[in-house]
Amino acid sequence: MGLFDRFKKGLEKSRTGLWGRLSGIFSRSRLDESAFEEMEEALLAADVGVDTSVWLVEQVRRLAREQRVDQPSELPRLLAQAMASAFEGLDSSMHLATSGPTVVLVVGVNGVGKTTTIAKLAHFYRRQGKQVLLAAGDTFRAAAIDQLLTWGQRVGCDVIRHRPGADAAAVLYDALQAAQARGADMVLCDTAGRLHNKAPLMAELSKMYKVAQRELPGAPHEVLLVVDGTTGQNALNQARTFREAVQVTGIAVTKLDGTAKGGVILPIVRELRIPVKWVGLGEKMDDLEPFDPAAFSQAICEP
Ligand SMILES: Nc1nc2c(ncn2[C@@H]2O[C@H](COP(=O)(O)OP(=O)(O)OP(=O)(O)O)[C@@H](O)[C@H]2O)c(=O)[nH]1
Ligand SMILES: [Mg+2]
Known part of the structure; x- marks a missing residue:
């Protein structure tokens, strides 16, 4: 299966949800004002959010004018084009270190899929022949460390860990030392995500950030925020x-396979201007795809 088909399959629920609402418009005989209004409602229902829905319809209107489109059947193509333009100027690729290990901090609230995403990333880079180290930076729960160890065994990479309750920044420090000593290509660091404890959590994250900065020039090369696609607008917050x-x-x-709320990607990129770099389309090791704006836009707008 090619990338486009994998996106189409993984986004099936979002696709059919949005398409189900739009198909009535696309099969109309005339392109009039009410078609645009209905399109805006359909986008809102697909968790695109108010601002970005309004913006997208604006873009489609402009494209229709510029391309002298008067058939509603042309709208899916125009909508895909409008969506793709929301991603312009944002680089979806991962920044890798030019020398020495690439350090990736993986952050996000409880249960969004941080640990699973780390395992998937490890698998992805292992398949490219890279040596990957995992850092068990979620020291808050013993089970979190065990979960990472299990994934490490499955994927085939070592896990640097301390006891539960240990300082997460110290775990990262050790992982960075180990990575340099062993000539590893990549350190993927897990973090805790307890939101009820917002201030200490954020303090811990910025401490980890500083340790990475201090120990390796250019690090952390990526701070990946994991959000659960099924939570729609909450992910944006x-x-x-x-x-x-x-x-x-x-x-x-993550979890785009199980939701019709995949439209939330649009306000994330358009309003926050942070690139989406990966999408989780299932629970297995292979179910992570590098994000592709064109494939996403087309997959979600096509019948
Ligand atoms: N369907 C689906 N499930 C996913 C995906 N990513 C993660 N999950 C599931 O989501 C659940 C939580 O994943 P974790 O990786 O443990 O999440 P976490 O953010 O590390 O959670 P905490 O460590 O408790 O904060 C698990 O059951 C995963 O299998 C995905 O892309 N699709
Ligand atoms: Mg976890």
């Missing part, structure tokens, strides 16, 4: 919160 504490360089949107 989480991105706003985390961005206040750490410099988020990219977003991974």
Whole structure:
């Protein structure tokens, strides 16, 4: 299966949800004002959010004018084009270190899929022949460390860990030392995500950030914020919160396979201007795709 088909399959629920609402418009005989109004409602229902829905319809209107489109059947193509333009100027690729290990901090609230995403990333880079180290930076729960260990065994990479309750920044420090000593290509660091404890959590994250900065020039190369796609607009709010504490360089949107709320990717990129870099389309190791704006826009707008 090619990338486009994998997106189409993984986004099936979002696609059919949005398409189900739009198909009535696309099959109309005339393109009139009410068609645009209905399109805006359909986008709102797909968790695109008010501002971005209004913006998208504006873009479609402009494209229709510029391209002298008067058939509603042309709208899916125009909508895909409008969506794709929301991603312009944002680089979805991962920034890798030019020498020495690439350090990736993975952050996000409880249960969004941080640990699973780390395992998937490890698998992705292992398949490219890279040596990957995992850092068990979620020291808050013993089970979190065990979960990472299990994934490490499955994927085939070592896990640097301390006892439960240990200082997360010290775990990262050790992982960075180990990575340099062993010549590893990549350190993927898990973090705790307890939101009921917002201030200490953010303090811990910024401490980890500083340790990475101090120990390796250019690190952390990526701070990936993981958000759960099924939470729709909440994901957008989480991105706003985390961005206040750490410099988020990219977003991974998980669980898109199980939701019709995949439209939330649009306000995230358009309103926050943070690139989506990965999408989680299932629970297995292979179910992570590098984000592709064109494939996403087309997959979500096509019948
Ligand atoms: N369907 C689906 N499930 C996912 C995806 N990503 C993660 N999950 C599931 O979401 C649940 C939580 O994942 P974790 O990786 O443990 O989440 P976490 O953010 O590390 O959670 P805490 O450590 O408790 O904060 C698990 O059951 C995963 O299998 C995805 O892309 N699709
Ligand atoms: Mg976890």
